[in-house]
Amino acid sequence: MRSPGTVHSMVADPKRIGERREQIVRAATKLFSEQGYYLTTIQDIAREAGISVGLIYQYFRDKDDVLFLTLKLVLENYENEIPAALEKAEHPLERLYVALRAYCRVVDRMRDATVLTYRSTKSLRAERRNAIKEGETRTNRLLEACLRACIAAGHVRPLNDSLLVYQYVLFSHAWALKQWALRGRYSLEDYVAEGVGLLVEPFLTDKGRAALARLRRSRRIP
Amino acid sequence: MRSPGTVHSMVADPKRIGERREQIVRAATKLFSEQGYYLTTIQDIAREAGISVGLIYQYFRDKDDVLFLTLKLVLENYENEIPAALEKAEHPLERLYVALRAYCRVVDRMRDATVLTYRSTKSLRAERRNAIKEGETRTNRLLEACLRACIAAGHVRPLNDSLLVYQYVLFSHAWALKQWALRGRYSLEDYVAEGVGLLVEPFLTDKGRAALARLRRSRRIP
Amino acid sequence: MRSPGTVHSMVADPKRIGERREQIVRAATKLFSEQGYYLTTIQDIAREAGISVGLIYQYFRDKDDVLFLTLKLVLENYENEIPAALEKAEHPLERLYVALRAYCRVVDRMRDATVLTYRSTKSLRAERRNAIKEGETRTNRLLEACLRACIAAGHVRPLNDSLLVYQYVLFSHAWALKQWALRGRYSLEDYVAEGVGLLVEPFLTDKGRAALARLRRSRRIP
Amino acid sequence: MRSPGTVHSMVADPKRIGERREQIVRAATKLFSEQGYYLTTIQDIAREAGISVGLIYQYFRDKDDVLFLTLKLVLENYENEIPAALEKAEHPLERLYVALRAYCRVVDRMRDATVLTYRSTKSLRAERRNAIKEGETRTNRLLEACLRACIAAGHVRPLNDSLLVYQYVLFSHAWALKQWALRGRYSLEDYVAEGVGLLVEPFLTDKGRAALARLRRSRRIP
């Protein structure tokens, strides 16, 4: 009956629901990220959130629900931050750069939570898992739109855009997944710059290269 | 005392250890891949392997050990198959192509196990986790050597090779991690071909392009 | 961090802790005494106490903890009953008699638990074992004080008091340890009387013997 | 069918039975004494004895059997050593002294095994337990005979001999049971001397005292 993307609560007041859930999910995110889903107990979450065990069950049906909302929140971060960063950018190439950098930054800010996404999505019930995947797809589409705009404007040569977008996503996630290998070798900004060098610039047309040079001169792009 | 990369057994005979462990790990790989580490019980593994619970503990110290050997085996597959595939290839560019395709093929053959790597490495004790990471690093170096040879021979322009190798790795892993999105859109061979188009060819020098054309004509590369 | 003499609980309310622990320890004492520590399962204890298995783990860290508190309680009985019995006694000789009789009576009341002390102290972790031994030492000192007072007052001739006190302790414990041999031959009171005949009276001075006669006449001592 | 004091074996040759059993029991005694019956595994015993697990089951029906024979052996030590020590002694008083000292010496030599007697007798099946108790009773009778001879000869005044014998037994056992308190305070010989002072000499008649003096002068008693 319930849509797979909805979480049921025993409490009526929506405002309180919002507050409590955030409180709980914040604690859960921390603990799930640190120790993983199965090693984190409801007790742990309650303690971390400074509330009682029972209260969690007022706002979530079960532990799976908590995980679901936790993962959903990570994706929502992606979905919110990228558009926010894009607001000030107009030029298609700038928008692509900005989107990529924004993605890497969210990942950086939520390193552990991003890893959690990889570790724990499969722990969800199948229906829930799909809702998460859709969220990821939506984020991908944000990047895809930027890339396509560049192609449409003739800055990037025609290519398998959807696959390249996947590569962008993986590149961003890698900052979290392979932090043990990457951090220490690169700063975040260097990492983004190198990524752009490998995953964007090779595909620029002459027009694209010229535009990039201009954008760099006007300091719209580092 | 034990090195972190060794698993202890109560049984002396090395031949039997090898057989039994393979039997157990085969079962574990299947179940861990399907249900994840924590939802798979020792009972499950014993049943799947057709042996008793107690016997597992004759060949593994604990459940963590089973996971460790399972993950180690996945990495060993990587480490074995890529060199094997490279044996017949001589030309640096051919070797790079072959290595990449071999990697994607192992991943394809061990799709679930590869996902397991991402999900469950963190479930290991820290020391073990590092042993796994080292295995991954060794695999990366195989690709790195191929890429560097291409650069040294002037087929690929100088670039951030270690980061590009990471893109190769991620690209290969993605075939397992994002199978829900990629399969149905590409056959494995198409996927590899597209990858090469995005992650190798843009970086070829004139010399490299010429060599590639020759290799294709002589059907050394599809 | 924890002192060796403290048992940890997940429950906060001290009153409830007291009640539940008593309930559990009562059950444990019965079962440990009957079947020994290792043959008694936590299930058994839970069933005997009329509660669930999990609840035991809310009030005790592990099975070792239950044993520890059980043994500690036996010793506390010793430590409480002897001083209580002494309250009404003033004359040094009377006090010695009373203390010895009180000791034998506690042992009689807790026959099985006393045996448990001998059987299971070694099952405790070393730190705990010492805490138990200290409890025993404290009890011994109660007797020692009585004996020394008699010597000081000239009722008992100077002798190796600490060793004689050990003999008193062993004599009392024997009532439990060797019940299969002693009960049926003696009533508790006879046993005590005989013990006094062997372990106290031979050491009385003339003054002591006179005092004893007076105390018997006034029925302060049977 | 089997008598409670017999242990069944699958092996026919009695000589071999004797050897193997001794080998096994020696290992078991060590381990049971150190760790107790339940914490010692058959594996442990096999390893300590340098044989295979299966072999133990050729010479013992089950683990209980091993414990039984182990305890029986301790008692047999008592039963053998005391008469052996008595062989050279003739005078009743000397014999009592010698017996007591011999008892303390066996206990000293088998400290841990003596403690084992107290810890683990109850772990035996009831029938076996009785066989052990009978062994203890037989040992007691050895002492009892010595004490009675002293009384009959007028060296010791008439008294509750069986209870005093128990005190002797307890006194000897205490050397093992309370070693944590006694060792360091006394050497074994001092301990025996003090014990004699408390548990024998007070009961000597004038005749007994004279005899004792003579025996000491002739160095038959230290």
Next chain:
DNA sequence: AATGAATGAGAATTCATTCAT
């Protein structure tokens, strides 16, 4: 006779979930 791999029942412990207060 001897071995030791294999079995599986059984034990301690954990933890998601409930519910009386």
Next chain:
DNA sequence: CATGAATGAATTCTCATTCAT
């Protein structure tokens, strides 16, 4: 709404015992 004590099914791991070699 909020609490946290109570439940008990489920899990990991152990170990006495067997039996094919």
